[in-house]
Amino acid sequence: MSLHIVVCVKSTPTTVNVSIDESAGKIKTAGLSYAVNPFDEYAVEEAIRIKEKNPGSTVTALSLGPEHAETALREAIARGSDKAVWVNIPECDTHNSYGTSHALAQALKKIHAETPVHLVLFGKNASDGNAGVTAAQIAGWLNWPAAISVKKIDSINSSEAVVWRAVESGVDVLKLKLPACVGTIKEINEPRLPSLKGKMASKKAVIPKWTAQDLGLKAEDFSSTLEPLKIEKFSAPPPRPAGLKIDGSSAAEKAKKLVDILIERKLI
Amino acid sequence: MENQILAICLPQQGALPSSAFEVLTAAKTLATQSQGKVFAAVISDKAQTLAQNLNVPGIEKVLALEHPKLGQNNDQIYAQAILKILESAKFSAILFPGTIFGKSLAALLSPQIKAGLAVDITEVGIENGKVKAKRASYSGNALATLVGTQETTLLIALPMVFPQAEKSGAPPQIVSIPFEPKESQMEYVSFQPEASSEIDLGTAERIVSGGRGLGNAEGFKIIRELADTLKAAVGASRAAVDAGWIAYSHQVGLTGKTVHPKLYVACGISGQIQHLAGMSSSGTIVALNTDPECPIMKTASLSVTGDLYELIPLIIAEIKKRRGG
Numbered sequence: 233m234s235l236h237i238v239v240c241v242k243s244t245p246t247t248v249n250v251s252i253d254e255s256a257g258k259i260k261t262a263g264l265s266y267a268v269n270p271f272d273e274y275a276v277e278e279a280i281r282i283k284e285k286n287p288g289s290t291v292t293a294l295s296l297g298p299e300h301a302e303t304a305l306r307e308a309i310a311r312g313s314d315k316a317v318w319v320n321i322p323e324c325d326t327h328n329s330y331g332t333s334h335a336l337a338q339a340l341k342k343i344h345a346e347t348p349v350h351l352v353l354f355g356k357n358a359s360d361g362n363a364g365v366t367a368a369q370i371a372g373w374l375n376w377p378a379a380i381s382v383k384k385i386d387s388i389n390s391s392e393a394v395v396w397r398a399v400e401s402g403v404d405v406l407k408l409k410l411p412a413c414v415g416t417i418k419e420i421n422e423p424r425l426p427s428l429k430g431k432m433a434s435k436k437a438v439i440p441k442w443t444a445q446d447l448g449l450k451a452e453d454f455s456s457t458l459e460p461l462k463i464e465k466f467s468a469p470p471p472r473p474a475g476l477k478i479d480g481s482s483a484a485e486k487a488k489k490l491v492d493i494l495i496e497r498k499l500i
Numbered sequence: 501m502e503n504q505i506l507a508i509c510l511p512q513q514g515a516l517p518s519s520a521f522e523v524l525t526a527a528k529t530l531a532t533q534s535q536g537k538v539f540a541a542v543i544s545d546k547a548q549t550l551a552q553n554l555n556v557p558g559i560e561k562v563l564a565l566e567h568p569k570l571g572q573n574n575d576q577i578y579a580q581a582i583l584k585i586l587e588s589a590k591f592s593a594i595l596f597p598g599t600i601f602g603k604s605l606a607a608l609l610s611p612q613i614k615a616g617l618a619v620d621i622t623e624v625g626i627e628n629g630k631v632k633a634k635r636a637s638y639s640g641n642a643l644a645t646l647v648g649t650q651e652t653t654l655l656i657a658l659p660m661v662f663p664q665a666e667k668s669g670a671p672p673q674i675v676s677i678p679f680e681p682k683e684s685q686m687e688y689v690s691f692q693p694e695a696s697s698e699i700d701l702g703t704a705e706r707i708v709s710g711g712r713g714l715g716n717a718e719g720f721k722i723i724r725e726l727a728d729t730l731k732a733a734v735g736a737s738r739a740a741v742d743a744g745w746i747a748y749s750h751q752v753g754l755t756g757k758t759v760h761p762k763l764y765v766a767c768g769i770s771g772q773i774q775h776l777a778g779m780s781s782s783g784t785i786v787a788l789n790t791d792p793e794c795p796i797m798k799t800a801s802l803s804v805t806g807d808l809y810e811l812i813p814l815i816i817a818e819i820k821k822r823r824g825g
Contacts, residue, residue, distance in 0.1 A: 363619035368607035402693040409685040461616025487814035
């Protein structure tokens with residue numbers, strides 16, 4: 233049974249230790265380097281594993297973003313994806329999940345019309361935005377079922393998949409009609425490194441670039457005034473108050489002092 | 501038009517958890533700042549009964565949607581129930597708890613009602629008639645301020661941030677909304693509860709975590725003992741999880757869970773940025789470590805330099821002594 237799996241990857245800064253331009257209310261992006269969001273490596277790996285179990289299947293990597301998103305897609309190909317689609321809409325702020333999910337949903341519709349999609353995989357969240365909702369939000373646009381926080385894809389065929397969703401107190405076992413969107417978590421697998429063959433393929437790959445117009449969207453749909461929620465500014469988090477070093481001549485004295493303070497501050 | 505705020509109070513295992521009351525506090529904050537009214541929605545197979553528990557002052561009405569199919573966390577059927585509420589009322593803000601199910605549900609609804617979604621908010625208010633919220637991104641290194649521009653904004657409240665709304669004696673005014681689910685493309689097969697009876701990290705008020713400094717898997721014995729003494733959940737650093745000393749479900753940090761307890765005790769954890777990303781917004785951080793120069797000792801509110809195997813038993817004994825006396 234051959235399946236078509238799409239895996240969404242985001243190109244994110246290689247560090248989360250960013251600094252803020254307080255007067256502009258923006259993240260300082262100069263000098264940042266970018267790579268595939270680490271959580272997306274699990275989604276790519278899961279797509280490859282499903283493909284290996286179902287010969288004849290295809291994995292398409294999809295990313296929205298500036299030039300470095302295209303580089304991230306080459307990485308996804310090096311890791312075993314067959315092809316890739318790059319969506320480039322400069323007006324779309326990838327920190328805004330509404331516009332981002334809208335653009336990606338339109339791209340998925342187009343991919344689905346060309347080659348029917350069975351499953352769309354996502355990482356737990358992007359290392360920059362940390363929201364972890366894109367999988368379900370895209371499903372909302374497409375009216376497909378979704379599950380986030382999935383630790384296991386128990387079974388999949390061309391019409392349905394059984395997934396294990398890790399929730400606060402246990403696991404929800406869900407049967408999803410396909411196509412569906414699934415957000416993975418780290419427990420799902422151990423990603424492997426890119427192979428030599430994959431690296432060769434990634435160099436040679438021709439990656440189509442889709443613009444807003446290609447997706448039937450207008451660039452102004454993404455302008456901040458039309459976004460239902462706009463990012464007014466970024467600021468630095470308030471610094472943590474200076475800490476207190478607990479000294480003492482013996483371990484017993486230190487333990488006693490610590491417990492004294494915890495009781496005084498009503499923490500225990 | 502009168503400003504109305506909706507708080508979605510989601511049950512967990514048949515009861516209303518602390519997150520439901522946290523969401524009510526966030527909703528009440530918005531209502532107070534806008535002379536608005538708070539409505540609470542209880543969606544469950546026993547919504548009528550659960551609604552009785554929402555005797556929280558300041559709630560205009562509790563909307564109860566009851567159906568046997570609402571006994572399971574089927575996102576699409578829950579989304580249908582919320583859309584049913586929206587058929588006859590408009591809300592400037594709809595608040596969800598920051599549980600996995602709450603997040604999934606809010607995200608699914610956002611495109612359907614053309615509303616923006618603010619995830620894991622830590623502050624909320626009204627400014628110039630617009631909903632304004634703050635949330636952390638870049639693992640806590642940047643704080644984003646978001647402003648709603650449309651009629652309705654969806655907000656997901658980060659667990660353990662908003663205090664729980666207090667109950668009072670007056671019974672709530674409950675309005676039943678008839679609800680008949682339509683087809684859904686997903687089927688809830690079963691629920692498998694977590695095998696252990698340990699406290700959930702995400703909603704724990706106190707967490708005791710162990711790291712590489714413990715030296716071996718046995719080390720988690722004293723971590724568990726200290727956690728039991730403090731009625732705390734057990735966490736771990738990635739190093740301890742990767743070494744196989746404890747299950748991944750205990751991992752705190754960038755690739756594990758993000759936690760915000762009132763008290764976080766880090767034992768033998770050096771405090772790599774990946775770990776700090778998951779816990780640096782905790783109320784009070786206590787660090788126990790042999791190395792006074794490691795990053796966690798600089799982040800900690802209270803730091804103690806010393807041998808874990810010497811310090812922890814003494815701390816346990818001291819707490820027990822105080823409780824006894």
